[in-house]
Amino acid sequence: MEQKKVCSVPYEWHIGNANSVVQFMKIGLTNEAFRSYVPIIQGEVEQIVKKYPGFKGNKGSINVVDFMAELTIYTASHTLQGKDARDRFDSNMAKMYHDLDMGFSAVNFMLHWAPLPHNNARDRAQKAIANTYVDIIQKRRAEGPGENKSDIMWQLMQSSYKDGTPVPDKEIAHMMIALLMAGQHSSSSSSSWIALRLASRPDIMEELYQEQIEVLGPDLPDLQFEDLAKLTMHQNVLKEVLRIHTPIHSILRKVKTPMPVPGTKFVIPPTHNLLASPGCTSRDADYFPNPLMWDPHRWDAGSSGIVQTDYEEEKFDYGYGLISKGATSPYLPFGAGRHRCIGEQFANVQLITIMATLVRMFKFRNADGSKEVVPTDYASLFTRPVTPAMMEWERREKS
Numbered sequence: 211m212e213q214k215k216v217c218s219v220p221y222e223w224h225i226g227n228a229n230s231v232v233q234f235m236k237i238g239l240t241n242e243a244f245r246s247y248v249p250i251i252q253g254e255v256e257q258i259v260k261k262y263p264g265f266k267g268n269k270g271s272i273n274v275v276d277f278m279a280e281l282t283i284y285t286a287s288h289t290l291q292g293k294d295a296r297d298r299f300d301s302n303m304a305k306m307y308h309d310l311d312m313g314f315s316a317v318n319f320m321l322h323w324a325p326l327p328h329n330n331a332r333d334r335a336q337k338a339i340a341n342t343y344v345d346i347i348q349k350r351r352a353e354g355p356g357e358n359k360s361d362i363m364w365q366l367m368q369s370s371y372k373d374g375t376p377v378p379d380k381e382i383a384h385m386m387i388a389l390l391m392a393g394q395h396s397s398s399s400s401s402s403w404i405a406l407r408l409a410s411r412p413d414i415m416e417e418l419y420q421e422q423i424e425v426l427g428p429d430l431p432d433l434q435f436e437d438l439a440k441l442t443m444h445q446n447v448l449k450e451v452l453r454i455h456t457p458i459h460s461i462l463r464k465v466k467t468p469m470p471v472p473g474t475k476f477v478i479p480p481t482h483n484l485l486a487s488p489g490c491t492s493r494d495a496d497y498f499p500n501p502l503m504w505d506p507h508r509w510d511a512g513s514s515g516i517v518q519t520d521y522e523e524e525k526f527d528y529g530y531g532l533i534s535k536g537a538t539s540p541y542l543p544f545g546a547g548r549h550r551c552i553g554e555q556f557a558n559v560q561l562i563t564i565m566a567t568l569v570r571m572f573k574f575r576n577a578d579g580s581k582e583v584v585p586t587d588y589a590s591l592f593t594r595p596v597t598p599a600m601m602e603w604e605r606r607e608k609s
Contacts, residue, residue: 251567252563271601272600275595275598282394286390289560291362292361306335309331310335344379399592400561403451404564408574410504410580412575422569437566449506453541458545458592458593461486461488499517584596
C-alpha cells in the first residue's frame with residue numbers, strides 16, 4: 211500500500227503514535243521544567259538583542275515579525291530540545307520554519323500533495339530540518355546526552371514502540387519538527403502581536419514596567435518561574451492579545467460518519483468538511499463589551515469588560531495536568547476539551563517571559579503616534595501580522 215503523507219511526515223505516525231508523543235511531551239511540560247526554562251528564555255532574548263542588526267544604537271525601528279520568528283525559534287529549541295539543538299539554529303533555519311508554516315493553509319487540507327510553490331518550499335524545508343535533527347541525534351548517540359538527559363529528544367532516543375521496535379532516528383526527527391512547530395509558529399505570531407499592541411499603547415507598556423518594579427523590586431532581578439504568576443498586568447496583556455488575535459483562525463475537520471445537526475432536519479454526510487473559527491466568540495459583544503477595543507484592563511478583577519460565565523469552573527485532566535475543559539467557553543485561544551493545546555502552559559511561560567524581558571529593556575511606539583496596528587495576514591491558518599510590521603524602539607535608561 212502506498213504510504214500516505216501529511217506535510218512530509220508519515221501519516222501512520224500521526225495516527226498511531228499521537229498518544230506516545232503526548233506522554234513524552236509531558237516530560238518537558240512540568241513545573242520543574244518551566245523553572246529551568248524561564249532563565250533560558252530571558253537569556254535568549256538578551257543575547258539576540260545584542261546581536262540583532264535592527265537593535266543597533268539607542269533607538270531605531272524594526273520589523274517585529276522577522277525578529278520574533280527568529281527569537282521564538284531560539285527559545286523553543288533551547289528549552290524543549292536542548293542546547294545542542296539550539297546551537298544549530300540561525301536566521302536561515304527560522305526562514306525554513308516559516309516555509310513549513312506556510313504549508314498550513316486552508317487549501318492544503320485537500321491539496322497537501324499538490325506541486326504548488328509553497329508546498330515545494332515546505333518539502334525542501336522539511337528535508338533540510340529533518341537532516342539537521344538526524345545529525346544531532348547521531349552525535350548524541352555517539353557522545354552521550356551531556357546536559358540533555360531530561361529533554362524530550364533524549365527520552366525518545368531511549369524509547370521503543372509497544373512491539374519493542376526502537377523509535378527510528380528519522381521518526382524522532384519528524385517528532386522534533388512537529389514539537390518545535392507547536393512551540394514556535396503560533397508563539398511567533400502572538401509575540402509579534404504583543405509587541406505591536408504595546409507599540410500602539412506606550413502607556414500600557416509603562417504600566418508593565420512599573421508592575422515589575424513594584425512586584426519584583428527596583429533592581430529588577432533575573433526572572434524566575436514563580437514571578438510570572440505575580441505579574442497580573444502582564445497576564446492581562448497576553449489574554450487580551452490572544453482574545454483579539456486568536457492564534458488559529460480556522461479549524462477544519464473531516465466528517466467520518468453521518469452527523470445530525472441538533473434541532474434541525476439536516477445531516478452532514480461523510481466526506482464533507484467542517485470549518486470552525488474559534489476567534490468569533492472572543493469578538494462577540496455578548497461576552498466582551500466593545501469587543502474590538504484592545505483593553506487589557508477588561509481582565510482586571512471586577513471589571514465590566516467581560517460578561518461573567520461559569521465555564522472556567524469545569525476542570526479535567528486529559529493526561530497533562532488539570533486544566534479548564536472550556537467546552538462552553540467564548541474564549542478559546544488554545545481550543546477546548548481533549549483536543550485543547552497541550553502546550554498552553556509552555557506558551558504562557560514563553561510569551562510572558564519574552565514580554566517581561568523586552569519591557570525592562572525597551573520602550574516601543576508607533577512611528578506616527580497612533581493606536582493602530584497592522585492588518586492580519588490570513589494566508590496560513592495562523593493570524594500573523596501583515597509584513598513588514600514596523601515599530602520604533604528606544605532603550606530604557608539604566609537606573
